Amino acid sequence: MRVLTFDELSPSMEADRALLQVAAFGGVFPRRSIEIWRSGSTVFTDYVGLFAAEGDRLVAQVYVLRMPYTFRDGTEIISGLAGVATRPDRGRGGIARAILTEAHRRERAAGVRFISLWTNRSWGAHRLYETLGYRDIYSSPWAIHQGPPAPASSRRRPGLASARVSDLREIERLHCREAGGQLGFCREPNGYLRTARRAGELHPEKALVVARERGALVGYAHIDRTPYRTICGEMVATSLRTRRALIAEVGRLARGAVYGFQHTPVSDVPRLFRPPAYALSPRAWWGYMGASLSGEWSRREAVRRFATDDPRFLCLAGDRF
Numbered sequence: 222m223r224v225l226t227f228d229e230l231s232p233s234m235e236a237d238r239a240l241l242q243v244a245a246f247g248g249v250f251p252r253r254s255i256e257i258w259r260s261g262s263t264v265f266t267d268y269v270g271l272f273a274a275e276g277d278r279l280v281a282q283v284y285v286l287r288m289p290y291t292f293r294d295g296t297e298i299i300s301g302l303a304g305v306a307t308r309p310d311r312g313r314g315g316i317a318r319a320i321l322t323e324a325h326r327r328e329r330a331a332g333v334r335f336i337s338l339w340t341n342r343s344w345g346a347h348r349l350y351e352t353l354g355y356r357d358i359y360s361s362p363w364a365i366h367q368g369p370p371a372p373a374s375s376r377r378r379p380g381l382a383s384a385r386v387s388d389l390r391e392i393e394r395l396h397c398r399e400a401g402g403q404l405g406f407c408r409e410p411n412g413y414l415r416t417a418r419r420a421g422e423l424h425p426e427k428a429l430v431v432a433r434e435r436g437a438l439v440g441y442a443h444i445d446r447t448p449y450r451t452i453c454g455e456m457v458a459t460s461l462r463t464r465r466a467l468i469a470e471v472g473r474l475a476r477g478a479v480y481g482f483q484h485t486p487v488s489d490v491p492r493l494f495r496p497p498a499y500a501l502s503p504r505a506w507w508g509y510m511g512a513s514l515s516g517e518w519s520r521r522e523a524v525r526r527f528a529t530d531d532p533r534f535l536c537l538a539g540d541r542f
């Protein structure tokens with residue numbers, strides 16, 4: 222088995238790369254999107270990811286990201302793994318373990334101290350990560366609305382509007398300002414929303430609602446909508462009034478379908494999401510895991526280090542990778 226970086230993949234390996242992604246996650250990660258993220262942000266490592274090859278066939282992959290994270294003693298760059306997948310007909314052969322171990326080696330050599338990933342706690346992958354030193358450090362709460370739906374005739378509250386491309390820079394700045402002083406995921410205002418739009422992963426007018434007062438941006442909500450359910454996992458508001466207006470707007474946009482909220486917006490202001498209006502779960506099947514690249518640690522030590530038990534911990538939908 223050879224381990225290749227993204228730039229070492231030959232054009233004939235693209236179909237195998239798509240197969241790995243589609244068989245594991247149902248979608249594809251087009252080369253063009255990767256190149257847009259590479260040129261427009263610092264989110265990828267220089268090698269983008271590692272790919273296990275046998276002959277000219279790819280059999281496994283992992284993408285390796287870098288992001289700023291604010292610990293109690295300051296902000297530093299940590300690594301993130303995404304898209305871990307082995308060919309379905311090559312499972313349990315130790316291939317994923319081998320490329321993850323190599324990713325750890327590279328990240329350690331680059332001076333990174335901590336590495337993290339999101340996974341479903343009920344999947345076999347979880348066991349793999351645990352044996353590699355990852356510990357469960359956070360799982361987002363859920364709040365699903367269970368009261369009567371917003372009347373179909375209800376109007377959007379004044380000051381709210383669908384976002385336009387021209388709002389994106391201001392949204393990034395507002396996020397950054399409001400995230401100041403918090404712990405955990407702290408995106409820099411480096412154009413991540415604009416990059417996501419260029420990569421075709423964000424449609425501002427469909428996915429973002431903005432709140433303005435006297436022209437100034439005072440809040441936004443990121444909304445993931447299908448005809449069957451509406452989920453908001455990212456809400457930033459400078460006042461409780463704006464937060465309430467955005468919550469009402471999520472309900473209105475659901476048009477009678479199920480709607481709910483996720484991540485720290487639910488735990489930040491718990492009184493806005495109480496039964497009987499909401500069905501609550503303190504955690505999800507998806508969870509965040511963290512490992513120290515300098516040695517084994519306990520779950521308790523990992524939680525303490527990543528500060529996910531701190532009231533200032535911030536995690537929004539855009540922080541899931």
Ligand SMILES: CC(C)(COP(=O)(O)OP(=O)(O)OC[C@H]1O[C@@H](n2cnc3c(N)ncnc32)[C@H](O)[C@@H]1OP(=O)(O)O)[C@@H](O)C(=O)NCCC(=O)NCCS
Nearest residue numbers: 245305306307312313314315316317318340345346348349
């Ligand atoms: C998870 C996945 C990447 C593992 O790939 P792999 O090459 O089979 O992994 P390895 O052979 O290196 O397995 C290492 C360990 O992972 C755990 N593991 C892997 N698959 C497992 C399964 N189906 N059930 C339970 N444990 C499992 C075991 O602890 C295994 O060690 P063991 O074989 O000595 O018991 C692969 O099953 C896959 O692609 N799954 C679909 C996509 C996915 O779930 N990705 C993770 C996204 S977060």
